[in-house]
Amino acid sequence: MLPKNLFSLLWNFVIFITFFINQSFGSADLIQQGLSLSRSNEPKNILATSIIGGSHLPQMLEILKILKDRGYNVTLIAPGNYTARSTNYRSIPQVIFDNERVDLSRKSQEFDHAFLDNDFFKLFSIITNVMVQSYVPSYNIYKQVNDEINADLFFCDIFINHACLDLAWKLGKPVVGISSDLSELTSSPYKSNPIFGCHANMENESFYDRFKCAIINSLIKTLALREPLKGLNVKRASVGIDPHWDFVGRVSNRLMLSNNFYGFEIPSSDSPLHQNIGPVIPDTFPGLTPILDSFLNAHPRTIYFALGTNAIISPQNVIIILKSFLKLIDQNVIDGVMWSTVRTDTSKILHHGGAGSSHESMYTATPMLVLPILGDQPRNAELLESAGIALSISRANLQVDDIVSKAKRLLNEKSFKKNAERLQFLAKINSKRKYRAADLIEIVMNTAKYQGVKDENGGFKVDNENLLRDWITPDTRMGFIRGKYLDVYGAAVIIFLVLFGGFTYTLWKIRYFYITFRKENRDSQKSLNLKKKRN
Template sequence: MLLRYSFSLFTLLHLSIFTLFFVHFTVESQSKFIQRDSLLDRTDVPKKILATSSVGGGSHLIPMLEILNILVDRGYNVTLVAPGNFTAKSDSYRSIPQIIVGDVVGTSILNNDQELLKKIFLEDADFTTMVKSFDAELYTKFYNIYKRTAEEINVDLFFCDFAINDQCFDLAWQLEKPVVGFSSSPMFATIQPPYKSDPVLGCHVTMENESFYERFKCAIIKPLQFIKVFIKVLSSLNNQRANLGVETHWNPRSRMDNILFLFDTFFGFEPPAPKLPLHQEIGPVLPDTYPDLTPALDSFLNAHPRTMYFSLGTNVFTSPQNIVILLNSCLELINQNNIDGAIWATVKTNITELMSFSNIDFPISDILNNNFPHIHITKFAPQFAILSHENTKVFLSQGGISSSHESIYTATPMLVLPIMGDQFGNAEKLELAGIALRLSKFNLTVDDIVLKIKRLLNEENFKKNSKRLSFVAKLNSKRKYRAADLIEMVINTMKYDGIKDDDGNLKINNNVLLKDWITANTRMGFIRGNYIDVYGTFIVLFLTLIVGFIYACLKVNIFLYTWYKYRINNSKSKKD
């Protein structure tokens, strides 16, 4: 008993000594660590940013403004130049001053030439038709406005929307200021691998499963046709540049090769391809808050557990005949009990023109006057709030980039009716991702729409893929902060690598500003950068060795044959 007590006391004493030693060691160890300082000193960093867009509109401006809002919160001074009174009408971006360039969103030709507009929206508009919407004179107009604004705010960095906005990139190089590009897709802003293309060019977004003929056509013939058409645009641009004293150039990417480009997209939606360090995917860029449902919409959705939402966006329209087919499809789906309600945001649809339709076997006037109980019509709709509602089961959309991102984020399967531009490519990407099906504006039928809506509602793969991609989108939606970080990196690099002029303003060379991000092959040239000289030399040496070996073998065979013939002849002569 005494022995057991002594052993317990001895054990307790050792445990006490070990505990004291451990606490002492822990305190000593803790005293050797310090807190990591993650605060950035922005006191001497250039802070004046000029953001520009010649097209404007929510799809172009909202993602840019989301990034700019973050920079404003970090102490940067931001100015926007764009058409339409966008920031003043928004609760989210009023802190960003905007210089308004006209009241109309889009190019002047598109808005003034109704025949061209109808051709693009209603007919099969390829790139030869699309380039007709380019107005070279807008280059001079916007260039002068950008330059005047840049001088007034003493700009430090340009943030340029890519669409029809060469003047922004040119001015940045002319003033020797850093520039960051922004686009929803890398397709035309960067050089793409040959297996990626676009329906605007008459090809598919990925050529992985196409025939040799299609791959040859899209890799060789279509680009040559595009260049032939685009040369006229470049010629008009260069005339405008020459008049303004801007250096002319024939490479449309010469002002974009060595700058940072941000793309509002993400893998899962965008077909994967290798990316350069200067090309960063930061999408989907989405606002943190959206307008809520109106009482009428909230009541309608709560009363209809299987609702289809239908909207063709804010800037496009389709033919009245197609609208009638779409409305008839809604009624058929309701009659078959596939859905029990539909919400239609009419936006640019001409309701008066639809009212004039006759020989229609459904109550179109009741629908258009909102007297049909299962279809709710509104001019504009809080789209994200509708898609977020649990009773919205499918989204019939034109496939714009904002609508695509919102539908992916909310895991809402889509039936896509592309009308123009990037919508055809977006429709293919959504279908490849397994969350959508496509329609054709040239071959729209009630039976096709009903069949595809049934598939979207009933096939499990669409629901599973929508949820899978929604998870990816939600994670990637945080990358707008990464976009702001990257812009800050460019500005901070300017602080150290810029050279002050006589007025004390920092000047930079965009060719070398981001030299740490520029891959070596771009400096080595095409032949050295792709190791064509090395591989070419190897192939020549290899072929030389093969040819030499074959030649040697041939000579040996000839020698052996000659020697053999000589032996045979010699032995015969001896016998004789």
């Protein structure tokens, strides 16, 4: 039998040999994974378009700037000399497209009266008329610029911009859309719009309200859009485009980018083709002038007031707002007011609820008093309130005391600042996703290179309906019944009912035979007893 210390010596020898081998012949040096991409043979030309321009442009331009830095050739078509006047986007060439059919400010009397009267259907009629009348001029300028640059991809602000989507469809070019709100494209019935008398989130609403918003309002919108879509299809036919009956445009099976993020937006299980890439916020902002900087240093409790570039409020409401500011100053709640278009860090902000202003306020953890005007603003106001970072006031019932009391609440109640800081973290983390948006656009262009067919100009012609088939969920190809597995669930219900019915019938029959047997047994027993008594 071996002594115990011999086992110990052998064990130490094994450890030494293992250590020696590991040191002498150890693992090879780690090799860095190659992450660089070769873009030398990629399609390069991107044409971005917007009918509205203004506040719709920064979200596009931030992404275009990233793509330009990666070596792509980008061109913007939009109203107004926007990029040349901008500090951040001067490097992006712009084709200025000023179309009087699109400029709502030139329709001042009709538009202003409908707006101030809060006549939604009149506003709707004006906007749909703009959509129809601007189609051919927009289509022609897009086509003209495309003939010059031979675009490999169209990047469209989708708001009433059907010409961009249609031209890409006709030319067989890949297209990517962008908007601050894709709720109209989602299949989530609990998402709605306050413009139509509903709440942004219908989760806690009554059956009647949910039925009205999901069914009745949808029928009203469908009927209201019939004539505008007929007119739009007439314009389409004049430039050789097939008719299309979706008010949003040819967006199915296309990549749609949403300048939004969960935490602000209502959660939903959307298609992989609908990607949240917001908040898209510039990395730099113009600095303050010495006068403004000095004013803010001397007035740390300044309220910042901005209503965007196209806001319309009545003179009476302007007076009410100014009286509210004076009362807040008299009560020493605030010590200054800045009515401006310059973004600053202030204690509180009063704005119209636009996506850009909302995102910037969340990014700086600034509680908000929101005066929604039109478009996506009423919906944003509800979402901001539900997130606990804002209070809203109504332009239809604007009152000095209401503004003053809500301003005090925003300053004094700690919950608003706490929620603002919570959303600030989300906004800052998600603001990096503009690089993800650029990545997605590159993926679409790269997919077109492999899926498309080369045309006479050296570009690639694609079928947009099937280009991103790897992202298209199978249920869209299976039809409603098969896609929702209604046939399977229906069969399961029928089988269950048959089995349950059969089981129930069997139990009934057993019970019936058992009762019959007992009855017959009792009867025979009684008969037997009677016979015994007689005997």
